[in-house]
Amino acid sequence: DQQVKQNSPSLSVQEGRISILNCDYTNSMFDYFLWYKKYPAEGPTFLISISSIKDKNEDGRFTVFLNKSAKHLSLHIVPSQPGDSAVYFCAPPGEYGNKLVFGAGTILRVKS
Amino acid sequence: GAVVSQHPSWVICKSGTSVKIECRSLDFQATTMFWYRQFPKQSLMLMATSNEGSKATYEQGVEKDKFLINHASLTLSTLTVTSAHPEDSSFYICSARDSGRPNTGELFFGEGSRLTVL
Numbered sequence: 001d002q003q004v005k006q007n008s009p010s011l012s013v014q015e016g017r018i019s020i021l022n023c024d025y026t027n028s029m030f031d032y033f034l035w036y037k038k039y040p041a042e043g044p045t046f047l048i049s050i051s052s053i054k055d056k057n058e059d060g061r062f063t064v065f066l067n068k069s070a071k072h073l074s075l076h077i078v079p080s081q082p083g084d085s086a087v088y089f090c091a092p093p094g095e096y097g098n099k100l101v102f103g104a105g106t107i108l109r110v111k112s
Numbered sequence: 113g114a115v116v117s118q119h120p121s122w123v124i125c126k127s128g129t130s131v132k133i134e135c136r137s138l139d140f141q142a143t144t145m146f147w148y149r150q151f152p153k154q155s156l157m158l159m160a161t162s163n164e165g166s167k168a169t170y171e172q173g174v175e176k177d178k179f180l181i182n183h184a185s186l187t188l189s190t191l192t193v194t195s196a197h198p199e200d201s202s203f204y205i206c207s208a209r210d211s212g213r214p215n216t217g218e219l220f221f222g223e224g225s226r227l228t229v230l
Contacts (some may be wrong), residue, residue: 032219036221041203041224041226044207102155105155
């Protein structure tokens with residue numbers, strides 16, 4: 001049972017433009033969502049989070065939007081930079097609020 | 113910021129041998145650590161939850177006797193791949209939650225360990 005889905009395996013964006021990465025979830029009990037960024041052969045690093053009591057959280061170039069009724073998250077990166085090229089994972093907390101359940105990830109390529 | 117260190121970062125072993133991977137939280141205590149496995153071009157798959165002072169909780173389909181987890185202290189968890197076979201070759205990543213900040217939801221990840229079994 002896939003509780004988190006990132007339906008776009010990859011995304012290619014021109015430098016300076018907006019990157020939009022999407023994530024859908026099935027469990028309405030999720031109350032906290034996190035985005036992680038991962039470079040090849042490295043562990044993921046935390047990027048940005050959002051609590052279910054909010055519908056938007058912004059941190060510099062990164063903004064996460066939450067639509068609870070649609071069970072949908074999106075991460076906006078603007079302006080996109082070549083260094084943003086990585087795999088992005090959407091990760092709502094798991095069943096017990098401890099473990100993370102990762103989506104399949106979206107590979108972002110920012111072209112200069 | 114919180115740092116999680118994994119060792120070794122890269123290991124090659126012969127089929128049938130056992131390999132131990134360490135995961136250490138360097139500047140915080142972690143009663144709970146997690147072990148993930150990543151196959152090429154795939155997502156991170158949670159293998160088990162490592163609990164300090166008690167038995168690990170394994171995800172469905174993960175062999176307990178194959179992947180031994182020990183969480184002997186608040187800063188160290190180890191994953192031992194026993195009788196390794198080529199299909200065990202993968203990228204293993206650990207993560208830890210800061211026990212002093214349990215409500216943030218954030219996990220800190222190690223750098224990962226690349227295991228190649230010949």
